[in-house]
Amino acid sequence: MKLRFSRSQLCIPYALFLALFVVLPLVIVFYFALTDKSGNFSLANFSRFFFDPALISTMIVSMAIGAAATIICLLLGYPVAYILARSGWHRKNVLLLLLVMPMWINFVLRINALKEFMQLIGILGKYNFLNTVLGMVYDFLPFMILPLYTTLIKIDKSLLEASADLGATPSTTFLSVTLPLSTPGILSGITMVFMPTMTVYVISDALGLGHVVILGKQIEHYFGSGDNWNMGSTIALVLLLVIFASTFLSNRFKDEESEEKGRALW
Amino acid sequence: MVKKKIFSSLILAFVLLLTYVPILILIIYSFTDSAFVGQWKGFSLALYLRLFSDREIMLIVKDTILLALAAASISTILGTVGAIGIYYSKKRTAKAMSAISNIPMINAEIITAVSLVLLFTMFFGGKSMFSLLSGHVVITIPFVVVSVIPKLKQMDDNLYEAALDLGATPLKALLTVVLPEIIPGIVSGFMLSVTLSLDDYIVTAFTKPNTFSTISTYVYESMNRPATSKLPELRALSAIIFFAILGVALLSAFRKNKQQGDSF
Numbered sequence: 001m002k003l004r005f006s007r008s009q010l011c012i013p014y015a016l017f018l019a020l021f022v023v024l025p026l027v028i029v030f031y032f033a034l035t036d037k038s039g040n041f042s043l044a045n046f047s048r049f050f051f052d053p054a055l056i057s058t059m060i061v062s063m064a065i066g067a068a069a070t071i072i073c074l075l076l077g078y079p080v081a082y083i084l085a086r087s088g089w090h091r092k093n094v095l096l097l098l099l100v101m102p103m104w105i106n107f108v109l110r111i112n113a114l115k116e117f118m119q120l121i122g123i124l125g126k127y128n129f130l131n132t133v134l135g136m137v138y139d140f141l142p143f144m145i146l147p148l149y150t151t152l153i154k155i156d157k158s159l160l161e162a163s164a165d166l167g168a169t170p171s172t173t174f175l176s177v178t179l180p181l182s183t184p185g186i187l188s189g190i191t192m193v194f195m196p197t198m199t200v201y202v203i204s205d206a207l208g209l210g211h212v213v214i215l216g217k218q219i220e221h222y223f224g225s226g227d228n229w230n231m232g233s234t235i236a237l238v239l240l241l242v243i244f245a246s247t248f249l250s251n252r253f254k255d256e257e258s259e260e261k262g263r264a265l266w
Numbered sequence: 267m268v269k270k271k272i273f274s275s276l277i278l279a280f281v282l283l284l285t286y287v288p289i290l291i292l293i294i295y296s297f298t299d300s301a302f303v304g305q306w307k308g309f310s311l312a313l314y315l316r317l318f319s320d321r322e323i324m325l326i327v328k329d330t331i332l333l334a335l336a337a338a339s340i341s342t343i344l345g346t347v348g349a350i351g352i353y354y355s356k357k358r359t360a361k362a363m364s365a366i367s368n369i370p371m372i373n374a375e376i377i378t379a380v381s382l383v384l385l386f387t388m389f390f391g392g393k394s395m396f397s398l399l400s401g402h403v404v405i406t407i408p409f410v411v412v413s414v415i416p417k418l419k420q421m422d423d424n425l426y427e428a429a430l431d432l433g434a435t436p437l438k439a440l441l442t443v444v445l446p447e448i449i450p451g452i453v454s455g456f457m458l459s460v461t462l463s464l465d466d467y468i469v470t471a472f473t474k475p476n477t478f479s480t481i482s483t484y485v486y487e488s489m490n491r492p493a494t495s496k497l498p499e500l501r502a503l504s505a506i507i508f509f510a511i512l513g514v515a516l517l518s519a520f521r522k523n524k525q526q527g528d529s530f
Contacts, residue, residue: 007426007436011351011363014344014411018366021404025381026369032384079274080281093522095278097515102285104511107465108485109504110289112497115489116303117288138284199374202467206489216376216468223380223472233384236377247372 029240032233045234055218055235062214065129065204066197069136073144073193074186076137081148081185085155103142108202114138115206128208135203140196144189151185152178187250195243215239289508296501303501313502320499323484327503330464330480337402338459344403345410346452350444352411353418364411371408378404379472386473393475401473402463409462410455417451418444 036042049055084095102110114135118124123131155178163173199216215235222232295303299312317323348367352360370378382404386397421444429439445452467482474483481503488495 007354007440008351008356008359010347011355011359014348014351014367014407015363017344017348017403017407018363021382021385021400022366022369025378025385028384028388029377029381076277076281079277083274083278093519097519098282099285101511101515102289104461104465104515105289105504105507106481106485108467108482108489109500109507112485112489112500113288113292113504116295116497116501117291119302120291120304138288141281141285195374199376200468201376202486206486210490216374219376219380223383229380229384232380236380239374240377243373243377 026240029233029236032230033237036230037228042230045231046238048231049234049238058213058215058218061129061212062198065133065136065212065214066194068133069140069197070144070190070194072133072137073141074189077141077144077148077189078186081145081152084145084149085152099142099145107139110139111135111203111206118207124207125209128211131207132204132212135207136193136197136200139200139203140193143192143196147188147192148182148185151182151188155181191246191250195246199239289504292501293505293508296505299498301498313498314506317499317502317506320496323496323499323503326479326481326484329478330482333398333402333480334460334463337399337406337463338456340399341403341407341410341459342452342456345407345455346414346448348407349411349414349418350440350448353415364415367408367411369408370404371412375405375466375468376472379469382469383472393473395475395478397473398470398475398478401469402466405466405469406459406462409458410452413455413458414448414451417448421447 033045034041034043036044080099084092087095115124118131118134159177159181160173163177164170168176198214199219201214201217201220204212204214204217219232219235219239222228222235226232291303295306296313297309297311298305298307299310300307348363352363352367355363379401382397382401383393386393386400390397425443425447426439429443430436434442465482466480467486470480471483471486474480479487485500488497488500
């Protein structure tokens, strides 16, 4: 008897792939984070994470860089997204292309270009923290602009007209209609910028000349010359939990966000 | 109102300037044979000639492209089949699988990277081309899935049933009825995978064997060892990549424009 295979069975190979290459590796991270070098259960790495001065300062630096970069991205990105959303078809396409095109250039080459530029104007090595923040903004700004743009473009124009008809000034309309309606885009933009800025150590290495250490760099250190995979896994696990928690909290925006990331490139 | 417009336009101009000035300066200084950016020694194509005769860099460029094509091909096939499977699964299965499938997309890249290092060290004898290729498939495959699923949603499901009723085997129905409908999603998933793979640094750096380099890892090492590196040649490489991308972008913009024009 010839069976009609059901289409749902087609997900089996992908399910196996996910189990082996996504789920199992994360389980191993859990295991390493909760054990010591000889494989015994231990929470020592966790207490170290919260009490080791080097790690605490890394945490503070990472959050400060993340917060600064996110705020600057929001302040720059909102007006740009606003213009995009209000532009005509032609202008919009040209602008979108101009904003997205640099993202197709290799990320490390782009950072190298920025580093050479900073060297040229003489700020490289002088303001390591600031330069790192600038690098983060340079790299992640499109991830702020695109979610903002997609929410702004969905806002019903008649709401703005109604607000004006009822006597609101343009700034009142903006503050009480446009801004609240674009909250999903703002939240999605913030998560898409803040999270990576704590870990993308390529930028802090290149533009902070190694003097700016963020969480991603600490993980790299423990998996490299620091040679303490358990400690590295602990930091990774804490970050993982933070990321999952924030994803869970903004769950209703999640689907949009993942599409966004794709659309950000194409 | 006018004031707000001027303000926004100024910010837009500033953002575009911030985005393009570093790259354009690098491109300008790729046309002179100088040791560093800012030193102009007259127009010259020496850096380009040196770049093309540099075996090491040429090999790295070739390897980077091959890796991207290989990873994108695997991701596209496995991801497309997976997306079809997910779409036609029971709701709970589909939801759970989508959630897991999205993990590498939401997760910080470095967590994906170290988790793979742990996996390959424990079960597959350490880093190799296999771990590198797997790493690139892991970070690109979710993007194939999210590109294909919307196309499946747009499709009229009766088409597949009709094909079966008319005597097609499920495989034939999939290949001749479903596949043509979702091909735009598959193509954009593939392109996206190629781009992400070419762009990747962190997962590559963690999962690659010591003897292998991609453009990303090579440039990273050059940046952090400026004295011994070939940074001038990399200016030429950046310029070439920029012009290639500009070409592709203009071409696609032109085609999009034409399509839009046709629809009127």
